[in-house]
Amino acid sequence: MVPALLWVLTPALVDAMSAPAANCTAATRGTPLPVWAPFDLQRSPNYELVYAVQAVTNVVMNLTGLFLDIFFVTLMLHLTAELDVLNLNVASLQPSPVAPAASLESRDGDSLAEQTSTDAVYTARGDSFRVRTSTSRSHMYRLLVKNIQHHQMIIMCVDDLERVMGQSIFVILLTNVINICSQAFASAVLFRSGIDWGLVTKMLFTFVAYMFETGMFCMFGQAITDQSERLVESVGGCGWLEAEAGVRRALLVMLTQASRPLTVHVGKVAALSRSSFLQLLNMSYTVFNLLFELQSAD
Template identity: 45%
Template sequence: MVHITAELDVLNQNISRMKTGGEENAADSRGPYITRVKLESDYKSAMAPVQFRQRLSSFPGDLGEEDRMYFILVENIKHHQLILVYIKKLEELMRTSIFIILLSNALSICLHVLGLAVMLQEGVDLPSVLKMLITFPAYSCETGLYCMFGQAIIDQSERLVDSAFNCDWINMGPRFRRSLTIFMLQASQPLNVKVGKRVILSRHTFLRLLNGSYSLFNMLHGVQK
């Protein structure tokens, strides 16, 4: 998940740097593609074969300025497509295991709070209370860790449209603008990682899990009374 966040950050920089004129811009736009090559090689070796043709060593010498910028846009779109495939494969790996972890953590938080409330009512047992206070943040941090990394992916993917708008599209031809518009439409849907086919790892999910744990605690506390 951290790797995907870094790839999206690199993609945002590559897209926003698409500007006409000068070898400096060409070098800036070409350099960060090394990260994409690393992502593709890792995916081929660890996941499944994905065929993407690369032309990363140098731009063809006979390209004009407009063709060169269109070539850079195509490479950025390929990078984005590769990230989409990577997220899909990551969801397949995390779909069941992380969903079970989040569900069990929510239940553990509820039971620990319930046990702490019962102990405080019946009489303070200091060692047991300390155990409850120590384990409660552990479950909360583990749940929040996954949701925090999921939120980072959403935040970086939401920047793609702004990065595309900040490039030098106004000085490009119709072919570049048309392709950029299609990319912006695709990027307008933020990327996210789903577990259990329905739960999106995000800040909102973390708050919902805490709220659900508190609601379950209220129900069990009422039954216990």
């Protein structure tokens, strides 16, 4: 938001500071963005109207992008929190003392011996497993089935998140790479030809904003991957050694899915991760270096 305000306020501030030094001569007044108009742009109220339209449009577009970023980041934070809860629940699984089925009661107050057994289908990313959820099983088994279903729901949410944000975030990241290259190249050229502190300040703030937005998506995407990788350790850290054979088989089903960490892909090309962020920075530097060498040769 700060770069947007700088782009909006800089022309007015420059005009206000340069007016006394102009010795009352007419000076061309600038606008936040270069514009061609079929009318006299310097005459009032034409100038004020064009300036106001550009200012409002600039602020609204930046606020829209900011709210969209917050929305996607919130979704990724929720998925990270759900994976953290799942890790804690799986790691705390321990065999419970065996009790007669007639003496066990469910949370609804019904006898577990009177309840019917069901099958839970565990489908995730093309794989399908059937887990028996008989109430005559141990308490650890029934908790494990709930955790498996929780994991399945998280996988479905990650797939939905990819479909929602895949194309838009890919366009944003690609645009940020282009803007980072152009901003760095323009700053280098400005330092060579002479420093315009107002323009340099706007470019520096904008450069930081592009870097922050790109790194933000990659870091939160990496958090989802880290929590999903931690699930393998949680499965290995639970009390599976003393558990019954059915629990071990169900844990093997969960371990099969946990061995493939969840990643948020954008544009079906790259995943949101630290390595992708470093690759984007490397790409930006390569393009900047190419442009700088071409400009130096001229």
